[in-house]
Amino acid sequence: MDWNLLRRLFLIGALIFSTSFPPSPALARGGDRPSNRTEWRDGLVFGRQLFEEENPSRITDDQIRGYMTNSELEGFVKDFGQRCRNISTIYSIGRSVRGIPLWVIEISDKPGEEEPEPSFKFIANMHGDEPVGRELLVRLANWLCDNYLKDPLATTIVENVHLHILPTMNPDGFSLRTRENANNVDLNRDFPDQFFPVNDIVDTRQPETKAIITWMKEKYFTASASLHGGALVVNYPWDGSKDTRKHYYECPDDKTFRYLAQIYSHSHHNMSLSSEFRDGITNGADWYPIYGGMQDWNYIHEGCFEWTVEISDLKWPKATELPKLWEYNRLSMLNIVASILKTRVHGRIFSSSTGHPLPASVLIKGNPIKINATTKLGSYHRLLVPGESYQITAAMSGFQSKTTEIHLRGNKGASLDFILDPLEEEAPLMNNLKNCDCDYAIGLHIFLVFCVFFLFMFYFFRKKLPFKSFIRPIKTSIV
Numbered sequence: 001m002d003w004n005l006l007r008r009l010f011l012i013g014a015l016i017f018s019t020s021f022p023p024s025p026a027l028a029r030g031g032d033r034p035s036n037r038t039e040w041r042d043g044l045v046f047g048r049q050l051f052e053e054e055n056p057s058r059i060t061d062d063q064i065r066g067y068m069t070n071s072e073l074e075g076f077v078k079d080f081g082q083r084c085r086n087i088s089t090i091y092s093i094g095r096s097v098r099g100i101p102l103w104v105i106e107i108s109d110k111p112g113e114e115e116p117e118p119s120f121k122f123i124a125n126m127h128g129d130e131p132v133g134r135e136l137l138v139r140l141a142n143w144l145c146d147n148y149l150k151d152p153l154a155t156t157i158v159e160n161v162h163l164h165i166l167p168t169m170n171p172d173g174f175s176l177r178t179r180e181n182a183n184n185v186d187l188n189r190d191f192p193d194q195f196f197p198v199n200d201i202v203d204t205r206q207p208e209t210k211a212i213i214t215w216m217k218e219k220y221f222t223a224s225a226s227l228h229g230g231a232l233v234v235n236y237p238w239d240g241s242k243d244t245r246k247h248y249y250e251c252p253d254d255k256t257f258r259y260l261a262q263i264y265s266h267s268h269h270n271m272s273l274s275s276e277f278r279d280g281i282t283n284g285a286d287w288y289p290i291y292g293g294m295q296d297w298n299y300i301h302e303g304c305f306e307w308t309v310e311i312s313d314l315k316w317p318k319a320t321e322l323p324k325l326w327e328y329n330r331l332s333m334l335n336i337v338a339s340i341l342k343t344r345v346h347g348r349i350f351s352s353s354t355g356h357p358l359p360a361s362v363l364i365k366g367n368p369i370k371i372n373a374t375t376k377l378g379s380y381h382r383l384l385v386p387g388e389s390y391q392i393t394a395a396m397s398g399f400q401s402k403t404t405e406i407h408l409r410g411n412k413g414a415s416l417d418f419i420l421d422p423l424e425e426e427a428p429l430m431n432n433l434k435n436c437d438c439d440y441a442i443g444l445h446i447f448l449v450f451c452v453f454f455l456f457m458f459y460f461f462r463k464k465l466p467f468k469s470f471i472r473p474i475k476t477s478i479v
């Protein structure tokens with residue numbers, strides 16, 4: 001029996017069946033299965049392709065009516081930077097293949113300043129044909145600006161978090177109505193991978209990917225959500241499994257990821273009621289493994305917890321549905337940002353010798369993921385599920401590591417500063433001499449004692465004997 005032929009016939013049948021019915025008016029009914037089609041490249045399965053086989057021409061002019069164009073979005077960002085300048089600043093992290101700036105809005109009561117506060121980022125429209133996220137992020141920015149000092153949640157976020165919003169990571173894909181960027185590359189397969197060297201060549205990396213990587217290294221993000229479309233679920237690491245099979249592949253912070261993912265799904269209109277995904281959340285590799293994704297890269301390389309949030313079953317619903325989708329997701333988006341304040345241990349790290357902040361690393365016993373404190377303030381934020389005890393170590397080259405045990409109670413989080421002592425060889429020379437048993441130090445010590453003794457003897461005899469007689473030449477019979 002030709003299993004391949006049978007499989008293809010089944011998939012074609014399933015596709016025809018699934019497209020025979022008009023889309024449900026309930027845009028967020030939750031849990032439509034993605035296509036099972038997989039793509040083989042270099043022997044790896046690149047599977048997560050939600051309806052990506054859709055012919056771009058199927059996205060009609062009628063469908064895109066009511067969505068902001070790229071230039072309208074750029075205009076919005078610049079206007080927002082003026083209208084809400086008391087709580088925001090705007091900047092670009094780079095340009096797309098076609099040269100469109102990748103604009104970011106930063107929202108904070110001290111925008112653009114570095115503070116010992118966590119930074120959270122929202123990224124949308126990584127896939128060009130998934131535009132709902134960019135529209136929701138525009139609404140999120142407006143809502144925070146309009147409700148600051150009026151709504152407690154808005155005020156909490158503005159005053160305690162630096163929120164960075166990138167409404168479109170793939171503006172070229174949006175204008176082309178394609179999943180990929182203008183070079184026909186899926187940006188969510190373009191990041192370095194932990195298991196396979198699929199994207200290790202920096203020169204072939206796309207400009208949008210490079211911009212995100214540089215941005216990550218500058219900002220020390222604590223957490224992040226990347227908004228996608230085509231399903232209704234919060235997806236968390238790992239996205240790929242080592243053996244490329246589809247199964248639950250747990251990351252070291254699985255509990256914390258699940259805890260915060262549930263905050264999103266349970267704050268949503270109906271995501272947690274999904275018939276496909278229990279609680280409206282899923283481990284990425286358990287859904288379908290991908291390699292070169294942004295989510296795992298964030299977590300592994302920068303210690304930033306990222307969720308891939310599928311916010312609507314339809315990738316490109318009619319624009320008239322956007323207000324409803326915003327209402328369905330509004331509380332989820334606000335709650336996941338505010339929750340990082342309660343789901344963490346945080347503090348600052350200093351040097352005991354200079355008092356200066358240290359960009360040390362923070363590690364949890366039994367967990368290999370490292371969180372880096374900031375260079376300027378020595379500030380760190382480590383997400384951890386509440387209700388448990390943790391051994392936390394601050395470590396930095398040239399300093400003695402310190403470990404403390406804490407218990408995270410309820411919904412409060414914990415504050416924990418570290419003061420690290422320099423290692424002895426880093427201390428000044430005379431400090432070293434006190435404890436050093438090296439030959440050099442002993443020799444120097446003896447030499448100094450001998451010098452003091454010699455000077456003392458010199459002055460002692462000089463007083464006892466007239467100097468002249470002391471050096472009087474001996475008389476001889478020589479004349």
Ligand SMILES: [Zn+2]
Nearest residue numbers: 127130228229
């Ligand atoms: Zn997507």
